[in-house]
Amino acid sequence: MKVVGVGCGPGMLTGEAVRTIGSAALIYGSARAIDLARPAIRDGCEVHEITDYKALRALPADAVVLSTGDPMLAGLGYLGGEVVPGISSMQVAFARLGLSLVKAAVVTAHGKDHAAAVREAAEEVGRGRIVFLIADPEFSVPALAAALPGEVRIAICEDLGYPNERIAAGTAAEPPAPVSGLFVVVVGC
Known part of the structure; x- marks a missing residue:
């Protein structure tokens, strides 16, 4: 699993985040995180709004989880896997x-x-x-x-x-x- 920081507001995706999101086939995120990442999500990517945060640890290895701001600042970085930093509040x-x-x-x-x-x-x-x-x-x-x-x-x-x-x-x-x-x-x- 990869946890990708999407920044705290629009236009704050890093180049690394854009590349990671753009190559993803399966994405999970809050409605806000998905909205912030939308410009980088490719057509055909399966996107799911997170409804149960406790179930995130059971996601497939190829899943990309979007975290608002930076995953390591009160975000979803605790999930483990590869963390792509984001621009934090x-x-x-x-x-x-x-x-x-x-x-x-x-x-x-x-x-x-x-x-x-x-x-x-x-x-x-x-x-x-x-x-x-x-x-x-x-x-x-x-x-x-x-x-x-x-x-x-x-x-x-x-x-x-x-x-x-x-x-x-x-x-x-x-x-x-x-x-x-x-x-x-x-x-x-």
Whole structure:
């Protein structure tokens, strides 16, 4: 099996991803991942939307599994096999904000314990790290802000790579608010 990162938005497929997708006879992915990869999918390729993520480990060896962003950043890289990297939301967010990845710490709150993610993010900021927090629609930016010193900078990055991309910046004292469900938070920027 190959796990291919399709990037976090349209037009962010790497050359390697395009070649791998273009030569695939069998592809699995979320509706969003399939949509992002559609320009590279050849006619006659069998494409399936993933309905059961637990069944992915039982796919045939020639299957290509599409993962939004980069498979190794909260993606499907855990499935094993050959991994083709993609352009992640983290890379795009840090590029848009002009930040180096050298001091980055990744925290995920997507489908996880939000209170624990807030604590982890606050600890990393206390260590001088720039936190890239993968959120989900239920994540509370005000709860995160309340756990930080007021002067700490916070950026909400939404729909990265899409035409409606939005980045809003503020501080923990006056945090920005997300307007869509597809967002990440950069803290300490």
